[in-house]
Every structure is written in structure tokens, then in C-alpha cells.
Amino acid sequence: MKNSERYQRGLDKLAKIDGEQGQKVIDSLADIAPDFAQYLIEFPFGDIYSRPGLDLKSREIAVVAALTALGNAAPQLKVHIHGALNVGCTEQEIVEVIMQMAVYAGFPAALNGLFAAKEVFAERGKVSNRGDGSL
Amino acid sequence: MKNSERYQRGLDKLAKIDGEQGQKVIDSLADIAPDFAQYLIEFPFGDIYSRPGLDLKSREIAVVAALTALGNAAPQLKVHIHGALNVGCTEQEIVEVIMQMAVYAGFPAALNGLFAAKEVFAERGKVSNRGDGSL
Amino acid sequence: MKNSERYQRGLDKLAKIDGEQGQKVIDSLADIAPDFAQYLIEFPFGDIYSRPGLDLKSREIAVVAALTALGNAAPQLKVHIHGALNVGCTEQEIVEVIMQMAVYAGFPAALNGLFAAKEVFAERGKVSNRGDGSL
Amino acid sequence: MKNSERYQRGLDKLAKIDGEQGQKVIDSLADIAPDFAQYLIEFPFGDIYSRPGLDLKSREIAVVAALTALGNAAPQLKVHIHGALNVGCTEQEIVEVIMQMAVYAGFPAALNGLFAAKEVFAERGKVSNRGDGSL
């Protein structure tokens, strides 16, 4: 199955969206549930993210919104804040999406989402060596 | 306070996004918590939806995603599926957003979101206008 | 066990807090899970509600807040709005508790809580008795 | 894809577990999101339920527990109470699973689960066949 077109399509999409964050998740499943890594590549990325009808940027906005609102999946929220930036969202757009969740899931959910974004923006600031100490 | 610029801005935004659905919510608060109707106009619509930095279509995608994922606010999900259509989302885009939630909140949440969308699309006559009575 | 002091204490407390609403819940369990009716009387009412250290009014404020915030137990929220009124909360206090949940669980949760309160207040005849349409 | 072994395996599993309830869900998706019906057959039923390593009865116990605890997917809970009975759970076992959720998700979640079970048992005629019309 790992040679299927669907698996390959999922792997490409995962790399495009989540970059090395996605690969880390896959790797971390290797010794506990390798089949689950395969499903994760195939269904969410090979099937859903590969569909036409909604651009990747809108898909990531939806995911950041949902994970902020649910408030019980902090690691995945951080992965998808990275993902949103990877597919073209600006930092400001992500902050706006998270702030909007104060209305629909309460201020604590939005606050925790903003602090996750702050961590992600800082990680990427370090990685991309902005060198100006901003953010 | 109801004459404030903020209240008026919220009222305009509410009308633009939620149309008559929004007004119904406001009206239904009149005899139980009229102040809450004012807050609803002022903070979500006067403050948050009125911010630059994210277009209304993306804001409604975020809200449809979050309410689908939370799964405990069916009336508000329907209002915001209307809202998403009002600000320019296509039916297909809304269906894609909701389907994506299967990955992040499970198939039951996505199914219930799709059935809400089906009701809203029917209410708006889009489906029944197809002339085949298939809904 | 149904003759135990703990069971009797729970039954008294249930009657005092939830009145006929509580008895209806107990009755509705008779043919599906009668033991669960017993646990419901013994643990929540015989143990928890019977503790000193927090007055019944504050306990009901806590319960109305939690059920509004969780948003997935509408029948129980209505029972406890009745309960809050039964132990001395005013309608205004209940409305304030529910409105406060907009901050902590979002506006949809608060809206659905307010509509539940509106139904309960109407059931109790407060609204229809006033004769002037105001709450 | 609908001719794939995976799709066919999913369809067989869906029929075995959910019976006509499952088919109704599939049918209801036909005019809103037919692709989602396909995913529902392929991933949950073709992939997950078809795995060795855990018997179907245990899988349905897990699902009834989770949906009772989440408390925001009443239609799917009812489908899976049917499913649990279809794959060999007794009514008593289902009642025990739901009662256990009082400990992990609270009494309201368990109560609403028990009332869902009561409806399902009645639909299947088990209770009404007792001949005393007591439900």
C-alpha cells in the first residue's frame, strides 16, 4: 500500500503543508503504531487535503480555528500554525483567526491559541535567522 | 451606548454577515437578556468582524470549522453556514470545510455538520431550485 | 441500600433542589437502569450536595455555569435552572451566570443557555403571569 | 475507487455492524457530499474496523463509550448502540458501558446515553416484546 498513488500523494501533501513537523509526527509513530502513520498520510493528506474545491490556505485557516476552539490538542495546533504559514497565511491572518475564536469558544481558548502562535512564530524567527530580534 | 459608532458598526456587520438570521437572534434575546444582544452586536461584530487583517470569507470559514468541530451549537452553526454563503463562500467550499473536520474532530462531527449544511442549502432554495426535488 | 441514611438524605436533597423535575429523571430510569437512579440519588445528592462548606445556592450557580459551558447536556441544564430557582437564585442571577459563560465558553454556549433559561422561566409561569410581556 | 477491495471490505463491514442504520447514513449523504460517504465506507469501515487485533464487540464498546462521553453526537450514538447489539453485545453490557461514563464524563452524559439506549432498545422491539408495554 505504501507504493500506492494515494500514499504518495499524501506524503507529498504532508511535506508541503507540515514540512519537517509532519515528518516528526510520522517518525514518532514508528515504534507504537506504524499503520496509523500510514492512515494519517493516506486519509487526511492523500484524500482530504488533496481535494479540489478549497485552497490549502483556507483549509489551514479552518484547522487552526478548530484546534484553537477544541483546546485539547496543543501539539497539533502548533503543527498547523506552522502549516498555515507554510501554505501562505501571514502571521497577522493567523492571529486574527485565533482571536476570532474568543467569540465562539471563549477567551481562554483564544489565549492559549495566541500563546501557541507566539511560540511558533518565535521558533521560525530563530530558524529563519531574522537577526533582528523581532517577535 | 446603542448610539455609539461601535454599536452601529456591529449592527451593519451583523446585517451583512448573518442577514435576517442574525436579527432573529437579537430579537429572541429581547425579553430575556437585552444587554446580551447589545454585547453580541458590539464585541463579535463591532470589534472582531470589523477588524482588518482577515477577509470576511476567511472569518466565516474559521467559524464554520470551529462550530462543526465543537459539535454542541447546532443553531449557531446553521446561522454561520448562512453567513458563509452571504459573504461569498460557495456551497462546495462549505462542504469541503466541514468534511475536513472529520480529520480533526471525528466523523460524527463532520456528519452532523454536513446535515446542517444540507438543511441550510435547502432553506435557501439552492437545492430545491435544481428542479429535481432530490433533497 | 434504599433504606440507608445516605439514600434517604439524597432523596430529600433531590426533592428540595430539583423538585418534580428530579423525580421525573428518577422515574425515567426505572425500566432501563434502576441502579443508576439509586447511584444518582446517593452520590450526587446524598454525598456531594449534602456536604457543608458551600451553600446550595452557590452549588447551583456552579452547576448552571458548568452545564452552560459544556453545552452538551440541554435537559440537565434546564433541570438545574429550575434547581437554582428552587434554592433561592433570582432569574436575574441565573441570567448573569449564563451571560458570564460567553467569556469562558463562547457566545454560542451562552446563547443556548439563555434560551434554555427563557424556556424554564416561561414554564414556571413567571413570564406569562406578568401579563406585560416583559421579563 | 468504489470497485476497490478496500471499498468493498468497508461496505461489508458497515452492513455487518450498522445494518440498515449505516445504509441510511450513506443514503443521506448522496445529495450533499457523496465523496464523504465513500470516505466513511473506506477509512472507518474498510481500514479501521477491518483490522485484526481487537474484536468487533470490543470496538463497539469503545465507540459507545466515547460517543456517550463526548455527548455531542446523539444520532451516531444511537447508530452505534444498534451496532453494538448487532455484533453481540447484550443490552445489559451496553447499559454498563454507559453507566461507567458517569465516572469519566459526568452524570448528564451518562443519563443522555441511557435515554438513547432506551430509545434504541424500544425501536428494536426488545422492550416492547416483553409484553408489558412498560417503556
Added chain:
Amino acid sequence: MKNSERYQRGLDKLAKIDGEQGQKVIDSLADIAPDFAQYLIEFPFGDIYSRPGLDLKSREIAVVAALTALGNAAPQLKVHIHGALNVGCTEQEIVEVIMQMAVYAGFPAALNGLFAAKEVFAERGKVSNRGDGSL
């Protein structure tokens, strides 16, 4: 806007309820979403907490209950356990509120709430006992 009466009223209320914990939250938003800090002061504290009709102690009981039940906002729960103590709740009353949540949201939610309370009580015990101003 920061000079408005509403903002000032919110700032005063925030200081009274959350003390230095609240200021820390405001400060931590400065470089990610300063507007959100303003909304947090204005809507929850300037509008909601400033309303008559429910005393501050009851409002904090409601918030501690809701955040314990939701179980997905540990930092905010700790801030509001501080807040409850700041506006006159006793440690015993807070423990009773949290224990009550075992009934409505399950034992795990109550346990995690009790452990949060234990941390807060210890932090305050250290502060007030040490006399050296260190936390």
C-alpha cells in the same frame, strides 16, 4: 480607546479580581496581539464583571466551575482560583465547587481541578508565609 471609561473600569476590575496574575496575561499579549489584551480588559472585565445583579464571589464560583468542567484551560483555571480567593472565597469553598464538578463533568475533570487548586494554595501559602515577596 484605552482612555475610555469602559477600558479603565475593566482595568480596575481586572486588578481587583486577578491581581498580578491578570497583569501577567496582559503583558504576555503585548508582542503577539496587543489588541486582544484591550478586548480582554474591555469586554470580560469592563462589561461583564462590572455588571450589577451578581456578586463577584458568585461570578468566580461560576468561572472556576466552568473551567474545571471544560478541562482544557489549565492556566486560566489557576488564574481564576487565585481570583476566587481574591474576591472572598475560602479555600474550602473552592474545593467544594471543584468536587461538585465530578458529578457534572466526571472524576478526571474534578481531580485535575483539585490539583490546580493545590498548586495555587501552595503558591499563595509560600508568598504570604515567606514574607520576602518571592513567589
Added chain:
Amino acid sequence: MKNSERYQRGLDKLAKIDGEQGQKVIDSLADIAPDFAQYLIEFPFGDIYSRPGLDLKSREIAVVAALTALGNAAPQLKVHIHGALNVGCTEQEIVEVIMQMAVYAGFPAALNGLFAAKEVFAERGKVSNRGDGSL
């Protein structure tokens, strides 16, 4: 009350299911809410887990499923993964239960459940001194 048959039955059941993990929870309540430790022993373990009608292995499958799906009680999920292993579940069965939750509560909930299982399996590997470094 601590000498009651119910308390003793609960204590025995707790020891059988949760082993030293359960005792740690009880101990950690001693200085914050000792009565809650008693309730925890009496109601969940003395009443619910002690009921006939569902074997302990199925009860733990239900609990691992529910806590994975809820996603907001990581410490308790780990205790019950231990518990499931203690009453006869295999590591594979637990992994299957958690993977199944991807369908009902989303991939993030399942991923976080799998990582919790990975930690528990490693802890037990260390404790039982397998000496081969295998998971």
C-alpha cells in the same frame, strides 16, 4: 465510613485495576480533599467497577476510549492504560482502541492517545526490567 464494606470493596478494586498508580492519586488528595479520595474509592470503584454484567477488561477498554476521545485528561488516560494492561488487555488491543478514536474524535485525539500509550509501555518496560531495550 472507611470501614464500610463498600469502601473496602472499592479499595480492593482500585488496587487490582490501577495498582500503585491508583494509590498515588489517593495519596495526592490527602492534603487538599481527603473526602474526595474516599468518594473516588467508593463510587467509581466500590459501586461501578464492582458491578457484574461487564468484565473489567471491557470496562477499561471503554475508559481508555472515552479519555482518548475527550482529550482533556492526560494523567487519567495514562493511569487507565496501565489499568487496561493490569486487567488483561494486550498492548496491541490498547493501540487498536486508541486508533479507533481517530474516527470518532479526530486524528489529534488519537495521536495524543498513542503517545500516552507509548509512554506507559516504556514505563512498564523499564519497571519490569526487560533488559532488552525493546518497547
